[in-house]
Amino acid sequence: MNGFLDGKKILVMGVANNKSIAWGCAQAMEKQGAEIIYTYQNERLKKFISKLVDDENRLIECDVASDESISQAFSKVEDRFGKIDGIVHAIAFAKKEELGGSILNSTREGYNQALDISSYSLLAVAKAGQKILNTPSSIVTLTYMGSSRALPNYNTMGIAKAALESGMRYLARDMGEEGTRVNAISAGAMRTLAVSGIKGHSDLIKISQSETVDGVNVTQEEVGNTCAFLMSDLATGITGDVIYVDKGVHLR
């Protein structure tokens, strides 16, 4: 295989099913020769990922709400695979109540949980991953333009994405000397499990599609290909950036 990720080992966090953006990233990177290791959130979600990946050795549990779970997961990655070349962080969560109507309905508990799982987790994962990341290496996270615009219903998750993007830039600064680049892909809206928690998500996707430059929504594959590029040594000049992969929706 002659791919631009030949010989690279990449940890992909956030595959819930075959519609997950993380699955698109994993597929695109595998096509370019990478060996993919996966984390899944819990036993319930393991059932779904096991249908996609039949090598038990490459499946490791990691609940990013728990430092212990993160630490155990990275120890297992190191024991089984040694050093790795990249991490894809495609994880977010907010309760349904945080994803509809007025931002004034946000609660302290719901807000803290959304920011913990969707933003802080990137810092926690980067910290745990630091000692097993090669030089050069790359971390990619997934964001959405609700970070900088007050979009309908996106609410607390928009605030979490703003914090995620800021955290990404600070990580890029502090991991750069060790040769780790950190970037975010701002993907266009697509139908996934996470999106189904947002009130009026079908409208969100329709509106997003109508605002693309050609009327066709971005695909999981297009986002995956950008992730593969950012993971590769073709992208060693890019760090601390948000790359929009939304077919131009952010231009409107």
Ligand SMILES: NC(=O)c1ccc[n+]([C@@H]2O[C@H](COP(=O)([O-])OP(=O)(O)OC[C@H]3O[C@@H](n4cnc5c(N)ncnc54)[C@H](O)[C@@H]3O)[C@@H](O)[C@H]2O)c1
């Ligand atoms: N779908 C979209 O339109 C869209 C657009 C832009 C960005 N994103 C972002 O892409 C990323 C992936 O989401 P998706 O749309 O593919 O949905 P998804 O539901 O397929 O993936 C979300 C993942 O987060 C994981 N997760 C949630 N809580 C977790 C926890 N405590 N520990 C470990 N994992 C946990 C879930 O298990 C799931 O695998 C998210 O950050 C999302 O905000 C999605």
